[in-house]
Amino acid sequence: MPELRIDRLSKTFQRTEALREVSLDVADGQFVSFVGASGCGKSTLLRLVDGLIPASEGSVLLGGSPVTGPGNDRAMVFQEDRLLPWRTIERNVVLGLEFQGQSKRDSLARARELLQLTGIGKFGSAYPHELSGGMRQRANIARALAVDPDVLLMDEPFAALDGQTRELMQAELVRIWQDSRKTVLFVTHQVDEAVYLSDRIVVLTARPGRVKADIEVALPRPRTLATKRSAEFAGYVERVWSLIEEEVRESMEREMRDA
Numbered sequence: 632m633p634e635l636r637i638d639r640l641s642k643t644f645q646r647t648e649a650l651r652e653v654s655l656d657v658a659d660g661q662f663v664s665f666v667g668a669s670g671c672g673k674s675t676l677l678r679l680v681d682g683l684i685p686a687s688e689g690s691v692l693l694g695g696s697p698v699t700g701p702g703n704d705r706a707m708v709f710q711e712d713r714l715l716p717w718r719t720i721e722r723n724v725v726l727g728l729e730f731q732g733q734s735k736r737d738s739l740a741r742a743r744e745l746l747q748l749t750g751i752g753k754f755g756s757a758y759p760h761e762l763s764g765g766m767r768q769r770a771n772i773a774r775a776l777a778v779d780p781d782v783l784l785m786d787e788p789f790a791a792l793d794g795q796t797r798e799l800m801q802a803e804l805v806r807i808w809q810d811s812r813k814t815v816l817f818v819t820h821q822v823d824e825a826v827y828l829s830d831r832i833v834v835l836t837a838r839p840g841r842v843k844a845d846i847e848v849a850l851p852r853p854r855t856l857a858t859k860r861s862a863e864f865a866g867y868v869e870r871v872w873s874l875i876e877e878e879v880r881e882s883m884e885r886e887m888r889d890a
């Protein structure tokens with residue numbers, strides 16, 4: 632039984648058909664990225680897996696059980712900052728645990744462990760505005776991991792970061808993922824980011840998003856900055872780009888027609 636089964640999943644918003652019959656099995660602990668043209672339904676797919684919105688057709692099964700709404704077995708990390716500004720970083724990280732009714736002592740111990748894991752152990756008593764964008768995103772990841780989800784859903788988590796911070800955060804995410812052994816579904820526009828991070832890249836077609844290609848990234852791990860300079864890496868980037876190029880062009884043409 633695969634950890635996560637996405638079975639003929641479709642979603643239509645009013646008159647916009649966002650996703651059509653997406654099927655996918657994701658094994659326990661796999662890192663899967665989704666790439667595709669703007670508006671092809673990547674965020675919609677994550678929101679469906681998170682149970683934030685209902686499917687029009689098809690289903691999402693987690694450990695064999697259908698997803699019918701949000702749950703602690705999944706956690707989402709967004710591009711934008713969702714930290715509460717009036718709470719310290721530590722108190723932000725314990726939020727999900729408080730909702731679960733865990734004791735204050737256990738929650739704090741867990742939060743401190745996760746702040747260490749995400750590399751901001753010294754900043755537990757700081758407020759979000761005192762941290763850089765990269766550090767706040769580490770806190771968001773720590774907060775998502777706090778409830779010990781089986782699946783981490785990441786919707787362009789590094790898109791708002793500058794190039795150097797982004798590279799650093801990619802390497803950090805690989806380390807965190809290897810330590811925590813979570814299944815990760817990751818949405819990005821950056822093809823090189825997807826190749827660097829993933830075991831597998833799913834390329835979606837232009838809207839309505841369907842699976843156009845499902846590529847195994849057989850680059851050895853651990854991956855380093857040298858990995859990014861290898862010919863094999865460049866080969867994957869080129870292959871994924873050529874697959875989405877046509878889709879990107881089609882969606883741009885449609886946007887211009889609709890404008």
Ligand SMILES: Nc1ncnc2c1ncn2[C@@H]1O[C@H](COP(=O)(O)OP(=O)(O)OP(=O)(O)O)[C@@H](O)[C@H]1O
Pocket residue numbers: 644645647648649668669670671672673674675676838
């Ligand atoms: N709540 C909603 N109501 C109506 N239409 C929606 C809603 N959410 C998404 N859509 C539409 O569904 C389509 C897919 O949107 P989605 O945000 O999933 O795409 P995306 O691939 O994540 O886009 P991007 O890469 O630009 O972030 C888009 O045309 C979008 O406008």
